[in-house]
Amino acid sequence: MPPGAVARLRDDLVARRLAEGLPAAFTAGVTRFGRPPQAELDALTGAATDLEARLAAGAVGEADVPLLTRVLFFAGQADLLSAHGLPTPAYDVLGSFRDNLARPLGPRAAERPAAGGRRWPLLGRTIGFPIGVPACVLNGSEAWVRHNVANGWNVLTYKTVRGRAHPPNEQPNWTFAARQTASLAPGAAADVVSDPWDWVPPGSATVSSVNSFGVPSPDPGEWMADLSRAVAAVGDEQLLLVSVMGEDPDGTGRVDALAGDFARTARLAEEAGAPVVELNLSCPNTLDRSAGGVRPPLCLDADATVAVVAAVRRALDDRTGLVAKLAWLDEPALAGLVPRLAPLVDGIAGINTVQSRVRRSDGAATFPGRELAGLSGIAVRDPALDFTRRLVALREAGGVHFDVLAMGGVTDPGSFAALFALGADAVQSAAGAFADPFLARRCIAALGETLPRAVEAP
Numbered sequence: 081m082p083p084g085a086v087a088r089l090r091d092d093l094v095a096r097r098l099a100e101g102l103p104a105a106f107t108a109g110v111t112r113f114g115r116p117p118q119a120e121l122d123a124l125t126g127a128a129t130d131l132e133a134r135l136a137a138g139a140v141g142e143a144d145v146p147l148l149t150r151v152l153f154f155a156g157q158a159d160l161l162s163a164h165g166l167p168t169p170a171y172d173v174l175g176s177f178r179d180n181l182a183r184p185l186g187p188r189a190a191e192r193p194a195a196g197g198r199r200w201p202l203l204g205r206t207i208g209f210p211i212g213v214p215a216c217v218l219n220g221s222e223a224w225v226r227h228n229v230a231n232g233w234n235v236l237t238y239k240t241v242r243g244r245a246h247p248p249n250e251q252p253n254w255t256f257a258a259r260q261t262a263s264l265a266p267g268a269a270a271d272v273v274s275d276p277w278d279w280v281p282p283g284s285a286t287v288s289s290v291n292s293f294g295v296p297s298p299d300p301g302e303w304m305a306d307l308s309r310a311v312a313a314v315g316d317e318q319l320l321l322v323s324v325m326g327e328d329p330d331g332t333g334r335v336d337a338l339a340g341d342f343a344r345t346a347r348l349a350e351e352a353g354a355p356v357v358e359l360n361l362s363c364p365n366t367l368d369r370s371a372g373g374v375r376p377p378l379c380l381d382a383d384a385t386v387a388v389v390a391a392v393r394r395a396l397d398d399r400t401g402l403v404a405k406l407a408w409l410d411e412p413a414l415a416g417l418v419p420r421l422a423p424l425v426d427g428i429a430g431i432n433t434v435q436s437r438v439r440r441s442d443g444a445a446t447f448p449g450r451e452l453a454g455l456s457g458i459a460v461r462d463p464a465l466d467f468t469r470r471l472v473a474l475r476e477a478g479g480v481h482f483d484v485l486a487m488g489g490v491t492d493p494g495s496f497a498a499l500f501a502l503g504a505d506a507v508q509s510a511a512g513a514f515a516d517p518f519l520a521r522r523c524i525a526a527l528g529e530t531l532p533r534a535v536e537a538p
């Protein structure tokens with residue numbers, strides 16, 4: 081935290097006449113998507129009211145930062161925290177998907193963190209320290225890509241886009257899962273309690289979250305123009321991948337129609353300048369228009385997955401890289417699928433969020449109308465380690481090389497290093513990046529000089 085930051089923030093709040101409205105704005109944010117039990121709400125409002133009094137009296141100090149952060153975040157004033165160099169979760173969960181696309185949240189490092197010019201190989205290029213932000217709303221536009229590059233993230237997967245505009249699911253779309261502070265066992269069914277007012281302080285290494293965005297997408301005209309600008313915005317230490325997803329346009333359930341739409345969308349990404357296309361074969365949040373509810377991830381159906389990947393490979397230029405993103409799969413499913421995918425792809429990414437049953441502490445739905453949502457963060461760390469270990473072993477046994485982009489539960493340098501040590505070529509973080517916008521900087525500071533498998537710069 082920059083010296084004197086709290087005092088400057090306090091003066092700013094008072095000068096903008098925001099301090100006196102904070103308890104009401106905080107309570108409005110906390111109750112936006114549901115009402116906490118009265119005792120909990122009273123305690124939260126009481127704490128915000130005490131804080132307001134201390135702000136007015138000029139009696140706030142570093143000990144108030146955790147409360148100040150929580151209050152400003154739910155009062156919709158997280159930008160002010162960033163402006164004074166204080167960490168905040170890197171996405172405004174109260175704002176809409178659209179609002180957030182144009183507005184990366186969280187502080188930006190004054191100087192881009194880098195590992196002193198060291199390089200690592202990835203997908204036929206060499207890049208800086210191999211940490212990145214995977215396909216998610218933290219990489220949904222050129223503005224986010226620029227923001228992430230400035231904070232030291234080098235492997236940037238532009239959020240999944242579709243071949244036609246698609247609205248987000250009803251809000252809330254993203255909540256902390258504050259009770260989920262340890263990992264599930266690989267393959268364990270997850271029953272998650274998450275309240276929309278749950279809070280995990282920035283920088284926490286035990287963060288978990290659940291999300292249900294439903295893979296929203298601007299229309300191709302809009303995202304292609306934005307993507308071209310994002311491609312131009314990254315330097316030679318970064319790699320930008322673009323995640324795409326096809327749909328079954330007429331709802332007939334025909335795999336060739338789905339594969340055709342994946343291929344068409346991948347071509348649009350290629351046309352916009354994507355050097356690498358990643359196929360989202362693992363989304364846990366796709367709504368089923370005919371049957372209602374949420375569908376299982378596509379990669380659970382090996383034949384459909386291979387048909388989709390083969391169709392995309394045929395449609396793309398040979399120079400465009402292709403990555404298949406999978407969900408956690410059990411032993412027979414992964415061992416059956418990977419040898420069939422390996423000849424078609426340059427890389428395999430995983431894991432996606434784990435599809436989980438999610439409800440509020442009072443038993444009501446956290447995400448209205450959607451019982452299932454995607455769990456990630458520390459809750460999926462062991463599944464990610466298990467998946468990566470088996471994926472690397474299959475690569476070694478199979479004789480066809482592909483790169484591994486590993487993710488799931490990376491929240492600190494140790495969890496980055498654990499996935500890299502298993503043989504991943506790059507490691508990405510979504511929930512960890514949400515909780516700590518400076519996570520890449522911390523990993524580079526801890527490991528930048530010693531991380532193995534570096535190569536000569538070109």
Ligand SMILES: Cc1cc2nc3c(=O)[nH]c(=O)nc-3n(C[C@H](O)[C@H](O)[C@H](O)COP(=O)(O)O)c2cc1C
Pocket residue numbers: 214215216217239240254289291293295323360405430431432433456457458460487488489490508509510511512
């Ligand atoms: C809010 C949110 C949105 C996401 N959206 C996408 C997406 O559009 N496409 C995709 O392939 N994965 C998506 N993911 C999954 C992440 O890319 C990643 O695979 C997963 O979150 C596991 O990593 P983590 O534990 O670091 O969060 C999303 C994750 C989060 C938290």
